[in-house]
Amino acid sequence: MTPSQKIPIGKVARAHGMKGEVKVLPYPLLNFEVITQILRFYWRSGPGEYQLLELESFRQAPGEGYLFKFKGIDDRDAAEKLHDTELFINREDLPPKEEDEFYVFELVGLKVLLPDGKELGEVVGLMPVGPYELLEVRVEPRKTIYLPMVEDIISEIDLEKGTIYATPPPDLLESQL
Structure with missing residues (x-):
């Protein structure tokens, strides 16, 4: 065992x-x-x-x-x-998850990829903000951006591959980068 x-x-x-x-x-x-x-x-x-x-x-x-x-x-x-x-x-000992539900510790460390395959950064946390949560992504050693955990932006989470596929609107990235 x-x-x-x-x-x-x-x-x-x-x-x-x-x-x-x-x-x-x-x-x-x-x-x-x-x-x-x-x-x-x-x-x-x-x-x-x-x-x-x-x-x-x-x-x-x-x-x-x-x-x-x-x-x-x-x-x-x-x-x-x-x-x-x-x-x-x-x-x-954790309670069972619903389909498409994740624990924060499972997301931390995953690579966030843009539609063109370019790596945006690495997940370092999740922040609740009302009706949804923000995915905290470290894009540089001292720079973090936040992506809303909504279907329009986060298209797929693949725990086995260690990746999250994101399609953030350009203005969201421009305002934070």
């Missing part, structure tokens, strides 16, 4: 209160609503070694982030031992 692919979801910022809660700052690689459906988390205890943390409860934290309570972490001292720990989930 092959080991499960671990996906980083966030980092424990600090202990919270006296009953073992920790404040977790999530990475933008997964929608947090997806994370809240998962009960098993892991932390890296060594190279290629992970320890299980079972979720007992979670809630919105004051300010940013979320408060997680893990089974067996019952006081502040135990919670403080998780400080600055990166949290992971198993890929197979």
Whole structure:
């Protein structure tokens, strides 16, 4: 049996209160609503070694982030031992996706190609903006552009080939490049 692919979801910022809660700052690689459906988390205890943390409860934290309570972490001292720990989930623990639905972590690193086959850049993230999301594409080491994730602009996403085919209107590229 092959080991499960671990996906980083966030980092424990600090202990919270006296009953073992920790404040977790999530990475933008997964929608947090997806994370809240998962009960098993892991932390890296060594190279290629992970320890299980079972979720007992979670809630919105004051300010940013979320408060997680893990089974067996019952006081502040135990919670403080998780400080600055990166949290992971198993890929197979993710809920099933709908057709033409993708997790952000699957898109990060894909090459964005224009209709003529020229590479525009590499996906570095996704930003929600109301009714749709913006694909964040690094076109130069210090230059990023944003493409709306709409059918008229994003024509195909091919995870196997590691590519996204985009047809952005010329004025959209001109305004950002």
